[in-house]
Amino acid sequence: MSFRDLRSYLDKLEKGGQLVYIHDEILPEPEIRKYARAAVDLPGGPAVIMDNIKGYKGKRVAVNVHGSWANIALMLDMPKTATLREQFYEFDRRWSNPEAGEVKFIQNAPCQEVVIDKDINLFNIIPLFRVNRFDGGCYFAKASIISKDPDEPDNFDKENVGMYRLQVQGPDIIGMQALAFHDLSIQLRKAEERNEPLPVAIALGVDPYLSTVACTPLRYDQSEYKFASALSGIPQEVTKAVTCDLDVPANAEYVIEGEIIPRQRFAEGPFGEMPGSYSGVRRQVRIKVKAVTHRKDPIFENLYVGRPWTEHDYLIALSTCVPLYRQLKETMPEVVAVNAIYQHGLTAIVATGNRFGGYAKSVAFRLASTPHGISYCKNIILVDADVDPFNLVEVMWAMSTRVRADKDVIVIPNTPGMPLDPASEPPGMGNKLIIDATTPVAPEKVMREVRMVEKIEEAVAYQKVLAELQSRAGR
Numbered sequence: 291m292s293f294r295d296l297r298s299y300l301d302k303l304e305k306g307g308q309l310v311y312i313h314d315e316i317l318p319e320p321e322i323r324k325y326a327r328a329a330v331d332l333p334g335g336p337a338v339i340m341d342n343i344k345g346y347k348g349k350r351v352a353v354n355v356h357g358s359w360a361n362i363a364l365m366l367d368m369p370k371t372a373t374l375r376e377q378f379y380e381f382d383r384r385w386s387n388p389e390a391g392e393v394k395f396i397q398n399a400p401c402q403e404v405v406i407d408k409d410i411n412l413f414n415i416i417p418l419f420r421v422n423r424f425d426g427g428c429y430f431a432k433a434s435i436i437s438k439d440p441d442e443p444d445n446f447d448k449e450n451v452g453m454y455r456l457q458v459q460g461p462d463i464i465g466m467q468a469l470a471f472h473d474l475s476i477q478l479r480k481a482e483e484r485n486e487p488l489p490v491a492i493a494l495g496v497d498p499y500l501s502t503v504a505c506t507p508l509r510y511d512q513s514e515y516k517f518a519s520a521l522s523g524i525p526q527e528v529t530k531a532v533t534c535d536l537d538v539p540a541n542a543e544y545v546i547e548g549e550i551i552p553r554q555r556f557a558e559g560p561f562g563e564m565p566g567s568y569s570g571v572r573r574q575v576r577i578k579v580k581a582v583t584h585r586k587d588p589i590f591e592n593l594y595v596g597r598p599w600t601e602h603d604y605l606i607a608l609s610t611c612v613p614l615y616r617q618l619k620e621t622m623p624e625v626v627a628v629n630a631i632y633q634h635g636l637t638a639i640v641a642t643g644n645r646f647g648g649y650a651k652s653v654a655f656r657l658a659s660t661p662h663g664i665s666y667c668k669n670i671i672l673v674d675a676d677v678d679p680f681n682l683v684e685v686m687w688a689m690s691t692r693v694r695a696d697k698d699v700i701v702i703p704n705t706p707g708m709p710l711d712p713a714s715e716p717p718g719m720g721n722k723l724i725i726d727a728t729t730p731v732a733p734e735k736v737m738r739e740v741r742m743v744e745k746i747e748e749a750v751a752y753q754k755v756l757a758e759l760q761s762r763a764g765r
Contacts, residue, residue, distance in 0.1 A: 292522045292523050292524040293365075293497045293498055293499065293522060294497060294524065294527065294541055295400075295495075295496070295497050295541035295542075296352070296355070296495045296496060296497060296498070296541075296543060296589060296591060297589070298497070299355070299365065299497060299498045300337065300339070300352065300355070300589075302364055302365075303336070303337050303355070303361060303364060306360070306364045306370055307336075307370075308334070308335075308336045308337060308358070308360055308361050308364060308370065309336055309337045309338075309339065310329070310336045310337070310338050310339070311338075311339050311340075311341065312325060312338060312339070312340040312341070312342070313341060313342055314342060315342045315343075315344055316340060316342065316343060316344065317343075317344050318343055318344070318345070318346070318417050318418065318419045319419055319420060320419075320420075320423070321340075322340060322343070322351055322353070322417070322419040323419055323420060323421060323422070323423070323594070325338050325340060325353060326338070326353040326354060326421075326592070326593070326594035326601075327594050327596070327600075329353060329354035329357055329594075329601075330354055330357045330358070330594060330599060330600050330601055330604075334358055334360050335354060335357040335358025335360065335361065335601075335604075336354065336357075336358070336361075337352060337353070337354050337355045337357065337361060338352070338353050338354055339351070339352050339589070340352075340353075343417045345417075346417040348587065349416070349417045349588065349590065350587075350588070350589045350590065351417055351419075351589070351590045351591075351592065352495070352589050352590070352591045352592075353591070353592060353593060353594060353601070354593070354594065354601050355498065355501075355591060355593070355601070356498065356501065356502070356593070356601050356604050356605040357593075357594075357600070357601035357604055358604060359372075359374055359377065359604065361604070362377060362604060362607075362608065363377055365498045365499070365502075366380050366381065366384075368380060373680070374607075374631075374680045375627070375678060375680045375681075377608060378608060378611055378612070378627060378629075378680065381521075381608040381609075381611075381612050382612050382615065382616070384520065384521045384523075385517075385520070385521070385612050385613075385616065387520060388512070388516060388517050388520045389516070389520075390519075390520050391513070391515070391516030391517055391518065391519030391520035391526070392516070392519050392524075392525040392526070393446070393513075393515050393516060393519065393525060393526050393528060393537075394525040394526065394527050394528070395527075395528055395529065395530075395537075396527050396528075396529055396540050397529065399527075399529035399538075399540035399541070400540065400541050400585050401493075401529065401538065401539065401540055401541060401542040401543070401544070401545050401583055401584065401585060402529065402532060402545070402583040403583075403584070403585050403586045404583060404584050404585070404586060405532060405581065405582075405583050406581065406582045406583070407532070407533070407580065407581040407582075410461060410462040410579050410581070410582055411461040411462070412458050412461060412462065412464075412546070412579070412582070413428075413458070413461060415544075415582055415584070416494075416544065416590050417590055418458055419592075421561070421562060421592070421593075421594060421595060421596070422561070422562030422568070422595075422596055424560065424562070424568060425457075425560065425561050425562060425568075426457060426557075426558070426559050426560050426561065426571065427457045427458055427459060428457070428458045429455055429456060429457050429458070429561060429592075430455070430456040430458070430464075430492065430494060430592065431455060431592055431593050431594075431595050431602070432453070432494070432501060432591055432592050432593040432601075432605075433453065433454075433456055433492045433493065433494055434451050434452070434453060434492075434493040434494075434496050434500060434501065434504040434539065434542075435450075435451070435452050435453070435454055435456075435466070435474065435490055435491070435492050435493075435504075436449065436450070436451050436490065436491040436492075436493065436536050436537065436538055437449070437450050437452075437474050437477050437478075437488060437489070437490045437491075437536070438450075438477065438489070438535070438536060439476075439477050439480065440477060440480045440481050440484070440486070440488070441480055443535065445511075446513060446515075446537070447511050447512060447513045447516070448510065448511055449513065449515075449536070449537060450473045450474055450477065450510075450514070451500065451503070451504050451514035451515065452468075452472060452473055452474050452504055452505075452514075453501070453504040453505040454466055454467055454468050454472065454474065455467050455561055456492065456577075457558050457559070457561070459556070459558075459576070462548075462578065462579040463576055463577070463578065463579070464492070464546070464548070464576065464577040464579065465556060465557075465558035465574050465575070465576050465577075466550070466558075466574060466575055466576070466577055467558060467559075467572070467574050468574075468575065469709060470718075471661075471664070471665050471706075473510050474490075476510065478550060478575065481550070481552060482552045482553050485552050485553060486552055487549035487550055487551060487552055487578075488549060488550040488552070489531075489533075489534040489535070489536055489547075489548075489549050490536070490547075490548060490549065490550055490577060491531050491534070491536045491538045491545055491546070491547050491548075492544075492545065492546040492547075492548075492577075493538055493539045493542040493544070493545050494542065494543055494544040494545075494546070494590060494591060494592075495542055495543025495544060495588070495589050495590065495591040496539045496541070496542050496543075497518070497522070497539070497541065499518040499519075499521045499522040500514070500515070500518040500526065500539060501605065502518070502521070502605065502608075502609045503517045503518045503521065503609065505605060505606045505609060506606075506609035506610070506613060507610065507613050507614075507660075507661055507662035508613065509661070515528060515537070526539070527539070527540040527541060528540055531545065531547050532547065532581055532583060533547045533580045533581045534547060534549075543584060543585055543588040543589045543590065543591065544582065544583070544584040544585075544588055544590065545582070545583045545584070546579055546581075546582050547579070547580050547581045547582070547583070548577040548578050548579040548580050548581075549577065549578055549580065550575050550576070550577055551575065551576050551577070551578055554575070554576065555573035555574060555575060556573065556574065556575075556576050557571050557572075557573065557574075558571065558572055558573070558574035559571040559572055559574075562595065562596045563595065563596075563710045564595055564598075564600075564602050564603070564633055564634060564710065565633055565636070565710060565711055565712055566596055566597030566598060567712045569709075569710050593605065598632075598633065603631065603632075603633070606634050607630075607631035608631075610630045610631070610634055610635045610662065611627075611628050611629060611630045611631060612628075613662065614628045614630050614635065614638065614657060614660060614662060614663065614667075615627065615628040617656075617660045618640070618653065618656055618657060618660075621656070622642070622652075622653055622656060624642050624643035624644070624645055624649070624653075624675065625640060625641070625642045625643075625653060626641045626642065626643070626675045627640075627641045627678075627679050627680070628640050628641075628657075628679065629641075629679035629680050630667070631680075633711075634666055634708075635662060635663065635666040635667050636666055636667070636668055636669065636708065636711060637667075637668070637669040637670075637671070638657060638663070638667045638669070638670050638671070639671045639672075639673060639679040639685055640653055640654070640657060640670065640671070640672050640673070640679065641673050641674065641675050641677055641678070641679045642672060642673075642674075642675060642728070643674070643675040644674070644728055644729070644731045646731060647730070647731045647732060648731075649731070650672040650726050650728040651672070651700065651724060651726055653672060654670040654672055654700075654724040654726070655724075657670055658670065658702075658705070658722050658724075664705075664706050665706045665707060665708050665718075666708050667722075668705075668707065668708075668711070668713075668720050668721065668722055668723065669723045669725075670722065670723065670724050670725070671685065671689070671725045671727060672724070672725070672726045672727060672728050673685055673688045673727050673728060674688065674692075674727075674728045674729055677727075685727070688727040688728075689725065689727045692727045692728060692729055692730070693725060693726070693727050694730075697726075697730075698725060698726040698727070699723075699724070699725055699726075700722075700723070700724040700726075701721055701722070701723055701724075702721060702722040702724070703721050704719065704721070705719075705720055705721060705722050706718065706719070706720070707719050707720025707721075708720070
């Protein structure tokens with residue numbers, strides 16, 4: 291089954307027993323947050339729709355949409371009891387032909403049934419809430435942000451769809467964190483070199499595949515829209531934004547259009563982040579909102595992120611594992627699986643065959659040099675190909691029986707780190723830990739026969755040849 295929008299996925303979840311409705315009147319604060327946290331803690335983690343929010347008549351909020359392996363399995367059209375390993379290989383199968391993805395442009399898109407371009411007040415339009423109690427404000431934690439490369443605005447493959455945290459800082463002002471290694475930062479740098487604003491569109495409530503791909507570490511010139519289509523099996527439907535030349539998801543619940551103010555930074559944060567800790571306050575860019583469009587009866591989708599496990603962890607799990615697996619597999623066919631579900635890959639477990647002695651450590655070095663692994667993959671564990679990296683019992687057995695601390699544990703200091711990692715000190719710097727828990731393979735023994743040169747014999751022969759040459763030369 292494929293999904294054109296968020297609503298068709300919610301229908302699938304409801305039919306699969308993975309959707310709960312809250313019809314009682316609730317306050318935006320703190321009830322929405324409590325339901326979002328409770329949903330992910332509930333075994334099976336159903337999605338939740340709240341449709342009676344005080345002060346927001348007719349507005350609905352959906353949380354925990356991707357918030358369990360059962361929900362992810364239903365997205366992949368698998369039984370909701372499918373194992374994580376089975377989901378990994380199904381996700382990889384769908385990933386095998388990204389060029390098959392199609393994009394379809396449509397007119398009169400549902401996301402633009404209502405257009406607001408004057409007197410914009412996000413606090414009135416959307417039932418906002420703080421994701422965690424001590425957040426610095428109300429955040430969009432599950433937004434797909436669309437932007438273009440200022441140097442190549444007509445290059446569709448370089449139109450980025452990324453997921454970055456957004457803090458609503460005023461009626462029409464949004465703070466955004468885009469870290470240096472994010473694709474949007476490349477585009478922002480180009481715009482700021484010209485002292486020009488960068489147009490952006492913020493899509494809320496999109497189809498489940500686009501949300502998944504928006505937080506996937508693709509190459510800069512790979513289209514998220516095409517990848518989402520390849521995963522879903524149907525074209526991604528897009529339409530032109532009303533205030534700029536961006537292509538936005540046609541079936542999104544909300545689209546917020548605006549521009550990043552160039553060469554200015556403002557306080558943003560704190561925010562309860564994916565490691566389970568609050569990030570500090572940092573100087574970040576701001577977006578000036580120019581228009582808000584939405585469906586007639588919009589659903590505001592947001593996610594809870596905090597101390598794992600949360601919907602955030604489920605959302606980014608497979609979309610982190612498979613790209614890393616693919617990148618390793620290109621040159622190292624012995625790699626059979628990658629488990630990078632822990633905090634966006636801060637810890638990654640790789641199952642690989644050993645081509646020769648010490649080979650697994652080379653796999654770790656390759657993982658640490660992938661575009662995503664450079665900053666994220668700080669703890670890398672290698673296990674044999676017959677060990678399931680998604681089964682921690684098997685992984686701990688391998689570590690307990692095959693790791694020799696003096697030979698198999700490596701620490702590489704002063705490497706790039708993830709600024710939101712509380713162990714990164716200073717923020718953005720860290721270390722790489724490699725634990726080789728594979729079965730040792732003996733290095734190849736080369737038998738070499740060392741022949742001593744017979745100095746005297748060689749000397750005698752040399753003297754005979756020298757004497758002959760002297761005779762012939764008349765010397």
